[in-house]
Amino acid sequence: MRSLCVVRVAVLAGMLVPHAVLPATAGPAEDHRIRGWTIAAQLCSQCHVIGREPQQGGFVGPSFVRVADMLSTTGPALNVFLQSHHDRMPSLRLDRDEMDAVIDYILSLKAEAPND
Numbered sequence: 001m002r003s004l005c006v007v008r009v010a011v012l013a014g015m016l017v018p019h020a021v022l023p024a025t026a027g028p029a030e031d032h033r034i035r036g037w038t039i040a041a042q043l044c045s046q047c048h049v050i051g052r053e054p055q056q057g058g059f060v061g062p063s064f065v066r067v068a069d070m071l072s073t074t075g076p077a078l079n080v081f082l083q084s085h086h087d088r089m090p091s092l093r094l095d096r097d098e099m100d101a102v103i104d105y106i107l108s109l110k111a112e113a114p115n116d
Contacts, residue, residue, distance in 0.1 A: 029104070032100070032101050032104050033101070033104050033105045033108045034105075035098075035101040035105075036100075036101035036102040036103070036104050036105025036106070036108075037050065037051070037105045039094070039098050039101060039102050039105075040064065040102055040105060040106075043092060044061075044064075044102075047059055047060050047061040047089070048061040048062065048063060048064055049063040049064065049065070050063075050064045051064070051065075051109075052065055052109065060088065061088070061089065064105075064106050064109055065109045067106060067109075068106050068107060068108075068109035068110045068111075069109075069110060069111050073106070073107070073110070075103050075107060078102075078103045078106060078107070079099065079103060082094065082099055082102070082103070083099075
């Protein structure tokens, strides 16, 4: 079990490398979403698929893409959710900026609306 955790941390660290060198055009909003991804990778990835690409493992929580695509998912709804106790989810103690970064990251996963 411990070795699986070490492997996951190594894989996540490898995934961070492409984000370490941001293009000069990356702005504060993109930096904030990347921070949200980093926090999610550290705190949420053992139970949730946090990105668009499938990960290996047994996940008990919904993927972040699935959460983002729910009609009820909004910034205020995620804010309330992350501050509420849930039986199957640990109580996280995120400061305001960390919570906003995770919320921004989740919302960035919403599917693009088709152009009609």
